Amino acid sequence: MNRPSAKWAQAVAEAELRRPLPSRYAHSKGVARRATEVAGIVVDDAELFISAxxxxxxxxxxxxxxxxxxxxxxxxxxxxxxxxxxxxxxxVANHTFALLEAEERGLRDVLEAEFPLPEEQLLVDALVYCDMTTSPDGEQITAEARVTEIIGRYQADSVVGRFIRRAAPEIFAAVGRVEAVLAGQPR
Structure with a gap:
């Protein structure tokens, strides 16, 4: 497959998530909606971005x-x-600081070897922004509320609990970078 199609990506997400994990599917659709709203900041890669x-x-x-x-x-x-x-x-492999969670799971070397971190920082940050400003049910929320929600779902000493506390400053920085780019866009 050459360039990804958002229509194809939507069909794959629906086939894999809609029935077994309807909440996860709602979140994924919400993240895609957010990506569509902000795709102008990655105009040359908009279809790739929305697909991711x-x-x-x-x-x-x-x-x-x-x-x-x-x-x-x-x-x-x-x-x-x-x-x-x-x-x-x-x-997909590196979304929302996955390397930090991979490290917690003893999988960082595996993730880095198979799927190197993308070089396009704005694209990576924009995906973090969309994921972390979308609630589990697909609604728009602040990154702070999203991190708080994740912390509330997991024990502090769990893998995800440790990861999200470690990643929070990076998440907020990425969201801030994207918000700065969006603020500089002509309306």
Missing amino acids: AVLHDVGYAPRLAETGFHPLDGARFLRDTHAADARLVQL
């Missing part, structure tokens, strides 16, 4: 969960089953 937004959590699908680490499982599925665009797969 809707597919970022596809690795949660029960049939895809091999390692239990959704960024890695989702990226492998997209690469191996769909021969998806390499940049799309990298974005």
